[in-house]
Amino acid sequence: MSRNPEFKKKPPFILIVDEDASRRGLLVRAMQNEEYGVFEASNGEEGLKRARECKPDLVLLDADLPILDGFECCGQIQSMMGETAPAILMMIVGNDNAAIDRAFEAGATDFLSKPIHWTVLRQRVGRILASRWAIAQLQRQIQREHLLTEQLERANQQLQRLALIDRLTQIANRRYFDQHLSQQWNQLAREESSLSLIMCDIDWFKSYNDTYGHQAGDECLQTIANLLSDSVKRAGDLVARYGGEEFAIVLSHTDTKGALQLAESIRETLKERAIPHKNSPINDVVTLSLGVASMIPTPKSSANKLIAEADDALYQAKESGRDMTCLAQSTAT
Template identity: 55%
Template sequence: MIFCLGAGGTSKVMTEAVASEWPPLLGQILPDCFPGEFDPPECDQVDLIIPEAASNRVNDCFNDFLEQMGVKSKLVVPVLDSEHLHSRRNNEQITQTRSAQTKAFWGLLVAHHCAKPRQWQQWEVDWLSALATQAGIAIEQSQLYEQLKEANQELHRLATVDGLTQVANRRRFDEYLVQEWRRLARQQAPLSLIMCDVDFFKRYNDTWGHLAGDDCLKQVATAIRGAIERPADLVARYGGEEFAVILPYTDADGALCVAQKLRAQVLSLQIPHSSSSVNSCVTMSVGVATAIPMWQSAPEQLIAAADGALYCAKTGGAIG
């Protein structure tokens, strides 16, 4: 079985091969009662052989564990990272600091013999050590793969999320609009777009300063995102104080309802805006456009229609 050492000296059984007549340990978390030889850095330099459960080398806690599991003999080798594996193969002295060794020490590969006491042979120790080496390499490769996967996910997030407001950025908006335009063109289903603009935002910045302006945009973005309920809908920062909402499978009436909800959500923030000509608090104008995408047309036409509606809203009303 392979143990992964965790915080506080506890260990978890990650994988095992066990005969049917003996109890499995897979997934169990075992207490910190292993002998000192198991602790890093000592364990990366020894193969601990316990020929009998009643060995004088182990403590009462460990003896109780062996007896409970029906273990008569035990062979243990460490599972190490690649740097330690290299040193181990070449019989080199490991001179790293204790903290570095502790970090590199991953766990233990353990063989239990439960039928009767066993005198482990050197070839068995060598074979288990070689197996532990391969396990260490496989574990490290798996960890590197997960780290690479997480790094790629973070890079994708950074490339598609607006750093200030944490909604989708313009790049993601453009990609998603094209994607949905093509998909809904195949299905001949409606696609709606809402363009949003914070009213008199330049005056707000001039009055309260750019830091307050940034905070205002964060709150507005959060309010817009909170008003969008479907996973397929996308909220994006289109530029400056302008936001956009892509609504697949939404007709004109549905988009109008969403637009009204967005404006109400922003107004409910009650952010003071003494320089506004329409309200004492921050408000938002919106433009709504709906189309059934066609292969011979482009999504830019939907953007132009929503922008035109937004212009009408800014000059003569709240929703265009």
């Protein structure tokens, strides 16, 4: 049987365990002629030790060993080495069916009748090693494919994440906002609990961009996004870039009072940051106008109503002079 060319890169190791020194010598020479790496042991206990040390690919094991016979030695090798156990070719006198059954029960891969037919020996050793090599290759291929699958899944997750994140500010984008608000609306409709929305708009942002340049404008957007994110901590809440210089904050299980307190805290905190805005008609630092709306969702209505009311409140804040927080009229009543 022709040997696998892959063996030339790393010759398989064979452990020969046989008390008969003359036969063991013949086996050693036969395997060395096949260019296998060869180890040898004269009894079962030594065979166990050598198997543990050299980790062979195949053990040629005589069944008729003293003290620890080949069947017991075979079983102990399998138990000791587990998944890394070598193939075991048991050498049995004649065609003793009982001995053959014991060999397979002990975990042997195949058997070889004594006296040994050398052509049969070479063929069986070659076949067993080629089979083990093919299985090892298949396992490595499966591992590679598993790794590639994991990498692909991580890449898909990353792509999905990127599809929901605003690239400039690294907070949720409008698409993520729409999904999250809808989910919260449906959940809180079942719970009959309050849902609030804060719409924020940077005052006179076009003037800021014209004065300081678009890079400074981008940095301003990033600063405010970070400020908003730092203000919202709960799992059901969300800060999103709604569009341009406008942001939205979804507040789960939050009533009007809580939403107003947060909106005012954000507005005052931004003013304390004192980001210069020398051409603002209302202040010499960057400011925010905010609109707040709160309601208890119902199954028969949609989140669009909450968005419309928060947007109306924001428009009211801008029309009333900016740098202020206004509450939706329906909420106020």
